[in-house]
Amino acid sequence: MRAMLESVASRGYEGTTVPQVVADAKVSRNAFYELFADKTECFLAVCDQLAEEVLGDIANPTEDTWREALRAGTQRYLQWWQDRPAFSRTYFVELPAAGVRAVEQRDRQYARFVEMFDGLAAWAREQEPGLPPLGPLATKAVVLAVTELVAEEVRAGRTERLTALAGDVVELIVLMLAGRAA
Numbered sequence: 001m002r003a004m005l006e007s008v009a010s011r012g013y014e015g016t017t018v019p020q021v022v023a024d025a026k027v028s029r030n031a032f033y034e035l036f037a038d039k040t041e042c043f044l045a046v047c048d049q050l051a052e053e054v055l056g057d058i059a060n061p062t063e064d065t066w067r068e069a070l071r072a073g074t075q076r077y078l079q080w081w082q083d084r085p086a087f088s089r090t091y092f093v094e095l096p097a098a099g100v101r102a103v104e105q106r107d108r109q110y111a112r113f114v115e116m117f118d119g120l121a122a123w124a125r126e127q128e129p130g131l132p133p134l135g136p137l138a139t140k141a142v143v144l145a146v147t148e149l150v151a152e153e154v155r156a157g158r159t160e161r162l163t164a165l166a167g168d169v170v171e172l173i174v175l176m177l178a179g180r181a182a
Helices: 001-012 020-027 029-035 039-058 066-082 085-098 100-127 138-155 160-179
Strands: none
Touching: 001 020, 001 085, 001 160, 020 039, 029 039, 039 066, 039 085, 039 100, 066 085, 066 100, 066 138, 066 160, 085 100, 085 138, 085 160, 100 138, 100 160, 138 160
């Protein structure tokens, strides 16, 4: 899986082949096909594993307030991507090239982030009962907006600057989850 990640990061998804991956991984072609049906399945396994890692890193806050948890989680999220430039490029730039299965995989991961933000929004309303009701698309819009902001930086080759977005991203999320009252 590491060889797949490195190959896609350097050659792009279209330019990556199973023979290259097995040569880079120093495994046999048969060993590859015992684990994966094809290149896409291997690539999606890499994406799933790393998406699980990033979500696990931010999904269980230890902070006392929703705002503190949001600030800390946003910083960890952006730092996670910044620390993994090869995967950042692979996920944000190359994933769509892997086709419908990859986009469906990404949508499943997005749904998990939407659930996480649903929980954060509920926590916000417990702590600040005067907040307005949450709009039906608010948490989905948060996930899509933050994802695209990060993707834009990655596509522009500015992965090393992702953590500099933290303040603006937190402000955007607070606005979307708590409204102008925040």
